[in-house]
Amino acid sequence: MKVINKKNADTSNEVELWALGEHRWKLGRDQLRDEKYQTERMTLTLRDIMDTLSRCQKETLFHPFHSKDTVFWRNKHDYYRDLNSQFDELGSIDDFDRLKQFLQMDIDSIDNLSKEIRFYRGEVGGYGEGGGLKIEEKYLRQELVEVSNIVNGGNYKVMIPKTLAPIFKTLLLKYGHDDDFRGHLGLTDGMRSGGSTLLSIVIDKMCRTKIEDITMDLLKQCHFYLLGIQQITGFDLERYMNSLLEMGLYAYLGFKAVRSEKEVTEILDLKIATLEAEWERYKKNREEFKTFKPRKSSVMEKCLREASKRKQKTLGDLWF
Secondary structure, three states, X not given: OHHHHOOOHHHHHHOOOOOOOHHHHHHHHHHHHHOOOOOOOOOOEHHHHHHOOOHHHHHHHHOOOOHHHHHHHHHHHHHHHHHHHHHOOOOOHHHHHHHHHHHOOOHHHHHHHHHHHHOOOOOOOOOOHHHOOOOOHHHHOOEEEEEEOHHHOOOOEEEEEOOOHHXXXXXXXXXXXXXXXXXXXXXOHHHHHHHHHHHHHHHHHHHXXXXXXXXXXXXXXXXXXXXXXXXXXXXXXXXXXXXXXHHHHHHHHHHHHHHHHHHHHHHHXXXXXXXXXXXXXXXXXHHXXXXXXXXXXXXXXXXXXXXXXXXXXXXXXXXX
């Protein structure tokens, strides 16, 4: 509380506040501290880096795919989206056969879902604004930290927003020895910073999403970003995209099956309970009606006599 309330300046300098859930990046954070990058106060922000990029570089960074190609791939995506839409509303008991088909899906159906992910190229107003990639404002105005892959024998350095630096550093410590992140020959520092920041944002989003909360939209968005970052930087991200298309997709479908089976079972149980309650009510009303029939009022008895007497007659017969 002293740190939060700033009542003790000495304590404030010694204690580092962490956001909950950041223990995954402890290795990268500790490495950054050992390399003393975090102790150097940086006034440079990611926006400063972005401002040094040419108009063409900015366009490439945020819209990595040629517009003509994008139209082609979107048409392919839409074809598979329509094909896979048969598995959208599995919780409905009005089309129970669809759930049975989903639970018996074959490898061709998996392949169609995989293609829907691979051919996705963003949507206007979607995860990537205008169909492209996006860096949130909170990262653009953050201080930058220098991160390198010196530990694994590399010699390049990159500037990353402070809160994302432990993520990228951990990634380098784990996979940097494979040289996946060296990038295109001649890749500029600004483009490397932008691409590395985007990659760290995607990883952060993925690590904050539980497997059971995965959606098809999230798989498409993450794959689209990874594909775009690879296009921009030349980072080799194939292994990460393949894991999304294989393990991620299979896990998503597994949890979808569990949820759908549970949802349909609950709906059917509720329907059955409702119908059983109605059935009991109808039976009760029928028995009650049987006992009630003899108890008619004298007025009703007169009405019944008149009805019996004038059966098969017309209204005019009352006069003639």
